[in-house]
Amino acid sequence: MQNLNSTLTTIISILIIVLFAFIFLILSPKALKGIEGILHIWEDELKARSSSEIIVGSLGLVIGLIIAFLISQPLLAIPLPYVGPALSVIVYGMLAYLGISIALKNKEDIAIKVKDIGSQKNETKFRDKTKAKSSAKILDTSVIIDGRIKEICESGFLEGRLIIPTFVLKELQHIADSSDALKRNRGRRGLDILKEMQDSEDIDLLIYDKDFDKIKEVDSKLLALAKELNGKVVTNDYNLNKVAKVSNIDVLNINELANSVKPVYLPGEEMRVDIVKLGKEHNQGLAYLDDGTMIVVEEAKDLLGQSVDVIVTSALQTSAGKMIFAKVI
Numbered sequence: 410m411q412n413l414n415s416t417l418t419t420i421i422s423i424l425i426i427v428l429f430a431f432i433f434l435i436l437s438p439k440a441l442k443g444i445e446g447i448l449h450i451w452e453d454e455l456k457a458r459s460s461s462e463i464i465v466g467s468l469g470l471v472i473g474l475i476i477a478f479l480i481s482q483p484l485l486a487i488p489l490p491y492v493g494p495a496l497s498v499i500v501y502g503m504l505a506y507l508g509i510s511i512a513l514k515n516k517e518d519i520a521i522k523v524k525d526i527g528s529q530k531n532e533t534k535f536r537d538k539t540k541a542k543s544s545a546k547i548l549d550t551s552v553i554i555d556g557r558i559k560e561i562c563e564s565g566f567l568e569g570r571l572i573i574p575t576f577v578l579k580e581l582q583h584i585a586d587s588s589d590a591l592k593r594n595r596g597r598r599g600l601d602i603l604k605e606m607q608d609s610e611d612i613d614l615l616i617y618d619k620d621f622d623k624i625k626e627v628d629s630k631l632l633a634l635a636k637e638l639n640g641k642v643v644t645n646d647y648n649l650n651k652v653a654k655v656s657n658i659d660v661l662n663i664n665e666l667a668n669s670v671k672p673v674y675l676p677g678e679e680m681r682v683d684i685v686k687l688g689k690e691h692n693q694g695l696a697y698l699d700d701g702t703m704i705v706v707e708e709a710k711d712l713l714g715q716s717v718d719v720i721v722t723s724a725l726q727t728s729a730g731k732m733i734f735a736k737v738i
Contacts, residue, residue, distance in 0.1 A: 466509045473508020477501045545640035546661065547572045547617075549631055550580050552644050554599040557663055562612045567661070570613045572640065573603065576620050576630050632656055668726070671700050674733055678721045682735075684712045698733075707736045 481497035546569055552558050553573075561567050581603070585596030606612045621630045628649050635642050641659040644650060653660045674680070682696035682704055694709025696719075706712075706719055719735035726732075 462513060465512045469508035469510075469512025470505055471508070472512075473504040473506075474501065476508075477504040480504070544659075545570050545572050545638050546643050547574065547631060547635050547638070547640050548577065549642060549644040549646060549649060550577050550584070550599070550627065551646045551649075552663055553577070553581060553602060554584075554595050555645050555663060556598065556602050557667070558643065559602055559606050559609075559612075561663070561666070562606065563609060565611075567643075570615055571606070571643075572615050572617045572634075572638070574617050574619065574630065574634055576627055578603075578616065580627050628652065632658055635659075667700075668731060671702055671731055672698075674721045674724060676721050676723055679718060679738065680721070680735075681716055681718050682706070683716050684709050684714065687713065702731050702733060704733045704735055707734070709737055712737070 477497075477500050481500050484496045484500065485493040487493040487496070546567065548558065548571055558567075562571065581596055581599045583596070584592050585600055587593045587596060603614075606614050617634070619634070621633050624630050624633060628646070631642055631649070632653060634640070635653070635658045636656075641661055642649065642653050643661045643663070644653075645663040647664075650660050650662050650665075682698075684694040684696055684706060686695040687693065687710060688695050688705055692708050692710045694706045694712055696704040696706060698704065704719070706717070707722075709717065709719075718738045720738050721733055721735050723734045724731060725734070
């Protein structure tokens with residue numbers, strides 16, 4: 410009897426398997442066509458979307474699935490059979506759809522946010538590069554009193570932060586309090602120029618509150634500060650320029666800048682000048698261009714106070730500037 414029951418159970422199991430296999434055989438083509446149709450719909454939908462929409466939709470899908478995973482964990486713990494997994498499948502489907510839908514509806518806002526983040530990063534990199542390239546410029550007393558530094562900065566040829574050390578400021582104040590009228594006027598002029606530079610919106614000026622008590626000379630303090638800040642010394646002092654170069658410190662010399670931007674006159678060029686002084690040599694007359702360049706004119710002693718046409722014979726570059734030699738046409 411027991412063998413009969415086991416045989417009957419085996420036959421019933423085989424019949425059920427055969428039945429389901431027959432049903433699957435009949436329904437599988439329709440199921441495959443349905444799945445294929447769904448895939449074609451998805452493919453057509455993706456083709457109709459732009460690459461940005463696909464990226465944003467994928468991002469929304471990922472976020473939706475992550476949230477669904479967190480929510481489904483308590484649902485899977487429900488003791489009722491099949492209830493937890495069924496609810497989890499529903500939650501995954503709903504949140505995946507919501508993630509894609511919400512992301513696509515807000516794609517423009519998301520694109521703007523991403524663009525803003527990218528532009529902020531690029532701007533930060535640009536500022537970092539700019540700061541690295543434009544090192545601090547440390548001004549000495551002579552270049553402040555000279556006054557041309559203000560116009561150079563406002564014209565945009567000198568970028569970066571300008572630093573005025575307190576020991577330079579003290580020296581400038583000491584000159585302004587001098588008993589000598591000429592020194593006093595020069596010191597006050599320097600202080601006035603500093604005030605104008607501080608008030609200018611185009612100039613980044615910083616009073617640097619640090620002194621080197623063990624160093625007595627102001628020029629030596631300037632060089633020590635330039636090394637410490639990895640900056641450049643701005644001056645028109647010839648001796649400070651030489652010492653800084655020997656010390657491997659970058660120097661920006663205002664006089665060298667002025668000489669480099671003066672117009673070049675080649676031998677044979679003609680110009681009209683006013684003879685204003687007598688030269689050191691016999692029969693020489695002196696004239697000056699608007700930029701201060703001195704012109705030595707041969708055989709012009711008797712033309713003092715007159716405007717004459719001259720032709721350039723040669724030019725000489727000296728440490729004090731450029732000299733042009735010419736003769737009367």
